[in-house]
Amino acid sequence: MPGVEPLPSTGISKILGLCEILDDHQGKEDVYRLAQDLHTPFGELLLVVKGAEMLGLVETPGGDAVLTALGKRVLETSMNEKKALLKQQMLKLRVFQHFRKLLENAEENEVPAEVILEELAVLLPQEQPRQLFTTLLNWGRYGEVFGYSRDTDLFYLQKPESPPAG
């Protein structure tokens, strides 16, 4: 798939924390100043801002990070609605569309993690596949776009039903 976008190496909790702090700053703050206020390396904060921007939660005009209406809504809504909104946003990204489709077309909707890693290496040869894998997993699990079991080393669409107790 051409044009699959790399995910910045950052987690969803940090992205939501950025939205919270922007909300405290009346929805807008200079990214460099924010890095200083938070004692966070500028480069690391940029990854968080990029992640939030890809999910439509912030915009970045002229060096500022600005909370979008969607970002504000995510902060104010319930946990389940928040996750649903983020899932919706993730599925607008081609990288999630790609792996979702891969799982939908796979037998039993399961794909070995090794295949995901190989696909990442092919799709995004300039990036570090292991790092991308970690980010994809962090975001995808949070948004419930897919699941992953280390025990079976499989990515899956639906969690298999547990056998009845007893």
Next chain:
Amino acid sequence: MPAIIEIEHVTKIYPRPEGESQILADVSFEVADGEVLAIVGPSGCGKSTLLRIIHGLIPPSAGVVRFAGRTQEGINLNCGMVFQSFALLPWLTVEENVEIGLEARGLDETQRHKRAAKYLDKVGLDGNEDAYPRELSGGMKQRVGLARALAVEPKVLLMDEPFSALDALTSINLREELLDLWADPQLPVDTIVIVTHIIEEAVELADRILVMASNPGRIVESIKVDLPRPRQKKSAEFAALVDRVFSLIV
């Protein structure tokens, strides 16, 4: 509001080869039902020891702890505890870590699954049930710690520096989510005692702040936080309160 926890003249002394070491000296206070109480103080002032005494994990050397009017002996099953270090078992999955305290409380397997699912959902961790702790970021690990503490459906949540091991953005996110959980009428927990050395955190979260001093650990001030919620962390009132607490500690 009536007191749910009463601490009366609690002292803690540890024997040492060079002589006794007094950690806490004649500590007395109450925690009101439904209150968020923050305990702040410098390192070594005994605030974490005090939290463990409230939970019944360690006994006081002298003094009494009462829960809902009854003198406490042993571990208080009405309390859930969240630790700074997350205290997760690395060989168990997220779901198994949340279920771990439930079997001892007599829940069968079906009930344990259902309970764990409910609280993983509450903290935003559904989808991570079969992850192992090493696969998770610090923020996600602490969500597991929170879900595990909530899953025992405690009346009181005890939190020992729960956000100190996290980066600034993650801790901001988790503090907001903690307040959402506290306000959730579906959750049985309505009283929180949080130990922290981050004054802004105490002012953001608490209805009241107990300030401790060290050598030996004792309470020097109790400050009511009347700021409306959600608290405006950029406001002059917020900053003034932070300054006041800070001046009492240094």
